[in-house]
Amino acid sequence: MADYSYQALANMGPQARWRRVLLITLIPMVFALIYYSYPSSYIPSSLKSTTYPHTQNVSFSDDDTSMSTIIKALYGPILHPVDAGNFTDEDGDVYRLHGEPKFKQKLGKKVLILDIDSRPLTGEGQLMNPDLKWKGMRPLSAGMLSHFMFAKIHGYDYKFIRAPDYADRWGTWVKVPMMKEALKTHEYIVFMDSDVMFHYPHLPLEWLLNYWNMTDDTLAMMSIDPNEPQNYDEKGNRYLNTGFVIARQSKRTQEMYKAWAECPSETKYQGCARWKLDWAHEQAAFGNYLRYDYDRPDDIRVLPCVEANGAPEAANRGGCKGVFVRHFWVDKGLVAKNLADGVMQYLLPRLHQMYLGHANEHIVDAKGFRLEGADLIELTEEEKETARKNQGKNQKDEGF
Ligand SMILES: *[C@@H]1O[C@H](CO)[C@@H](O)[C@H](O)[C@H]1NC(C)=O
Numbered sequence: 205m206a207d208y209s210y211q212a213l214a215n216m217g218p219q220a221r222w223r224r225v226l227l228i229t230l231i232p233m234v235f236a237l238i239y240y241s242y243p244s245s246y247i248p249s250s251l252k253s254t255t256y257p258h259t260q261n262v263s264f265s266d267d268d269t270s271m272s273t274i275i276k277a278l279y280g281p282i283l284h285p286v287d288a289g290n291f292t293d294e295d296g297d298v299y300r301l302h303g304e305p306k307f308k309q310k311l312g313k314k315v316l317i318l319d320i321d322s323r324p325l326t327g328e329g330q331l332m333n334p335d336l337k338w339k340g341m342r343p344l345s346a347g348m349l350s351h352f353m354f355a356k357i358h359g360y361d362y363k364f365i366r367a368p369d370y371a372d373r374w375g376t377w378v379k380v381p382m383m384k385e386a387l388k389t390h391e392y393i394v395f396m397d398s399d400v401m402f403h404y405p406h407l408p409l410e411w412l413l414n415y416w417n418m419t420d421d422t423l424a425m426m427s428i429d430p431n432e433p434q435n436y437d438e439k440g441n442r443y444l445n446t447g448f449v450i451a452r453q454s455k456r457t458q459e460m461y462k463a464w465a466e467c468p469s470e471t472k473y474q475g476c477a478r479w480k481l482d483w484a485h486e487q488a489a490f491g492n493y494l495r496y497d498y499d500r501p502d503d504i505r506v507l508p509c510v511e512a513n514g515a516p517e518a519a520n521r522g523g524c525k526g527v528f529v530r531h532f533w534v535d536k537g538l539v540a541k542n543l544a545d546g547v548m549q550y551l552l553p554r555l556h557q558m559y560l561g562h563a564n565e566h567i568v569d570a571k572g573f574r575l576e577g578a579d580l581i582e583l584t585e586e587e588k589e590t591a592r593k594n595q596g597k598n599q600k601d602e603g604f
């Protein structure tokens with residue numbers, strides 16, 4: 205095999221050749237099927253018989269497992285080790301662990317990737333609409349599908365909780381009691397707003413927990429918000445963004461979530477009722493009250509904005525470029541593009557390796573000929589030399 209710089213990403217042994225063959229036949233299906241999710245019990249039965257892809261009028265049986273096969277084929281060979289000492293991002297920046305990794309084994313089903321929404325999401329382009337298509341897909345559908353895919357890649361649990369509403373609070377408050385419930389069944393939960401996603405689907409959560417120093421005493425990890433006036437609490441500290449939360453099961457975590465959800469009752473926190481409807485809602489309640497009550501050194505891990513908030517398109521907002529976790533408050537239109545990135549940054553090197561790897565089968569070198577009218581005439585050695593010297597004449601780089 206030739207020496208392409210993609211080897212690291214696609215370090216497959218020869219015994220994995222069949223996977224490439226499988227992969228190429230499955231490529232069109234990757235795109236068609238990436239939307240396919242197994243219906244869970246809360247979905248009305250009318251949604252369960254949906255068939256894909258619509259444009260080709262093909263349907264798959266209920267026990268079709270090819271989507272998990274595709275995910276394994278695409279991501280399996282390149283998963284980053286959970287206890288790796290470093291990670292190199294797409295810009296070549298290297299991130300190193302600060303000490304011995306705490307997590308050396310996969311956590312699997314101890315981790316819950318969690319979506320929470322109280323809206324029906326059945327409209328055009330929305331996730332619960334059986335006729336979801338790439339074209340016209342709404343941003344939040346892309347976000348939640350990327351969360352689901354992340355869980356499938358690493359074998360974590362995934363749940364979408366259709367939350368009841370509070371009668372007197374802004375909708376986003378429901379994530380507090382729902383996260384609290386989820387922390388009763390799972391040791392680690394990762395809650396993401398639908399405009400938040402992991403930028404490297406092959407980088408496991410365990411690695412990030414190692415990198416961000418998760419300890420047994422940590423209740424939650426959240427990213428700090430950009431350094432802008434609206435992001436400061438009443439004491440002059442910057443808010444933590446509640447759009448991305450990693451929380452760890454413990455008695456103290458349950459207490460914290462209880463106090464958080466009950467904050468607006470003002471039995472404990474005078475003035476909290478205001479945040480029932482005022483922006484930034486539950487985030488302001490956490491920022492103004494809870495974080496000061498849960499302030500042991502390991503309680504709340506504050507993640508750097510540059511690593512766990514924002515997006516490259518928002519880098520001018522305090523450098524928050526979302527190295528590991530992207531949050532598209534800057535432009536929700538970028539969410540679907542990033543779901544595509546999450547597939548294409550892996551599919552492309554594999555497709556390219558296959559293209560060049562089988563080059564002798566489909567790259568035809570007609571440079572040994574010259575064109576005259578409609579005819580190809582073989583060049584003499586001397587003519588070949590001249591042709592090499594004149595290369596690029598009458599052409600421009602990638603020009604059309
Ligand atoms: C798609 O399949 C359905 C059911 O098999 C059939 O009734 C319909 O005519 C098909 N449409 C096209 C465009 O082939």
Ligand SMILES: *[C@@H]1O[C@H](CO)[C@@H](O)[C@H](O)[C@H]1NC(C)=O
Pocket residue numbers: 289290291292298
């Ligand atoms: C990252 O870790 C691997 C495995 O220990 C090592 O081979 C590699 O040189 C490291 N890369 C960098 C940039 O430090």
Ligand SMILES: *[C@@H]1O[C@H](CO)[C@@H](O)[C@H](O)[C@H]1NC(C)=O
Pocket residue numbers: 302415416417505506507508
């Ligand atoms: C983790 O610990 C290292 C070393 O003490 C420190 O430099 C780093 O900022 C910590 N990371 C977080 C997210 O707290």
